[in-house]
Amino acid sequence: MTHTIDAATLVHLQTWQGNSEVLEDLITPAPLRALSATLDRDDPLPVSGTALPPLWHWLFFLPHHRQSEIGADGHAKRGGFLPPVPLPRRMWAGGRLRWLAPLQVGDVVKRVSTIESVTHKSGRTGDLLFVLVKHEVHNLQGxxxxxxxxxxYRPAxxxxxxxxxxxxxxKKATWQRDITPDDVLLFRYSALTFNGHRIHYDRKYVTDVEGYPGLIVHGPLIATLLVDLLRRHTDRPIRSFEFKALRPTFECxxxxxxxxxxxxxxxxxxxxxxxxxxxxxxxxxxxxxxG
Known part of the structure; x- marks a missing residue:
C-alpha cells in the first residue's frame, strides 16, 4: 500500500478550505434540447420561462479552461480553485441538493462555490482524499x-x-428502466457538460493508465437518469435529492x-x-x- 499524503501535504491541501469562486451564466434552451434528446425524452421545445428540470443546472457554469491548461487525464491541471491533490484518480462520489425556487430558461444566474473541507482517510488501496464543495445558485430573485x-481522489x-x-x-422496484450506456451516450454527455475527463471516452487511457476494465459511466449522468426515472412517473416537484456512488458502472x-x-x-x-x-x-x- 503506497501513501502519498503525508501530514505536511495534507496541511498544505487544507489551505484551500474556504477558497471560493463565482461563475455567472444564462439559462439558454439549446443545452436543454440536447440533453432531452440524449435521455431519449419527447419534451416540448424549451422557450423563455420553461422550468429547468432537476439536475439540469449541471449543463451550465461549465469550466472553460484553455487547452494548454489541460492535464494528462483530460481535466484541468491541479491547482487553482481545487487543491493540487497528488493522487491520479478523481471521481464524483455523490452529492446533496435542495431546491428553494425554480430556475427558468432566460434566467441570468450566478453560482458561488466554496471548498468546505479537505479530509484524508486510509483505504484498502491506499490514501483517499475527499474534497467537499458547496455550491449556491442564484437568479435575480435570490x-x-x-x-x-x-x-x-484515489491512487493509481x-x-x-x-x-x-x-x-x-x-429485488423489488415499482419503477424501473433499462438503459444501454454505450460509448455514444457517454460521449454525448461529456460533450454537453464540456467534460474532458478521458475515463469517459478514451478506452485505451482508462484501461492502460487508470486500470479500469472499460469506459466509466459518469456519476452525474447516472444521477440524472435516476431523477429522469422519477420524472417519468410523477409531476410532483423535487425538493431535495441525495445520491452516493457505490461502485463504478462501465460502458457496454x-x-x-x-x-x-x-x-x-x-x-x-x-x-x-x-x-x-x-x-x-x-x-x-x-x-x-x-413537494
Missing amino acids: LCLTEEHDIV AQPSDPVPAPVAAP ADRRMLRVCGEPDANGSSIRLWAQDHEGWLTMQATAEL
Whole structure:
C-alpha cells in the first residue's frame, strides 16, 4: 500500500478550505434540447420561462479552461480553485441538493462555490482524499438551489489491490428502466457538460493508465437518469435529492445494461432510487423528497 499524503501535504491541501469562486451564466434552451434528446425524452421545445428540470443546472457554469491548461487525464491541471491533490484518480462520489425556487430558461444566474473541507482517510488501496464543495445558485430573485458536491481522489490501481465486495441491488422496484450506456451516450454527455475527463471516452487511457476494465459511466449522468426515472412517473416537484456512488458502472462494449429503479414510500413523498449493473450489483443509491 503506497501513501502519498503525508501530514505536511495534507496541511498544505487544507489551505484551500474556504477558497471560493463565482461563475455567472444564462439559462439558454439549446443545452436543454440536447440533453432531452440524449435521455431519449419527447419534451416540448424549451422557450423563455420553461422550468429547468432537476439536475439540469449541471449543463451550465461549465469550466472553460484553455487547452494548454489541460492535464494528462483530460481535466484541468491541479491547482487553482481545487487543491493540487497528488493522487491520479478523481471521481464524483455523490452529492446533496435542495431546491428553494425554480430556475427558468432566460434566467441570468450566478453560482458561488466554496471548498468546505479537505479530509484524508486510509483505504484498502491506499490514501483517499475527499474534497467537499458547496455550491449556491442564484437568479435575480435570490437563492434557488444549494448543492454539496463530494469529490474523491484515489491512487493509481495496482494488480494486488483488494476488490471490494459488491452489494446486491434490491429485488423489488415499482419503477424501473433499462438503459444501454454505450460509448455514444457517454460521449454525448461529456460533450454537453464540456467534460474532458478521458475515463469517459478514451478506452485505451482508462484501461492502460487508470486500470479500469472499460469506459466509466459518469456519476452525474447516472444521477440524472435516476431523477429522469422519477420524472417519468410523477409531476410532483423535487425538493431535495441525495445520491452516493457505490461502485463504478462501465460502458457496454458487450451490450451490458444499466438499470435504474425507484420505490416510492406509502404516500409517494419520499422516493428511494438506485442503479444496478448487468450483474445486479448496486452501483448508486439515492433518495428524493417531493413537494
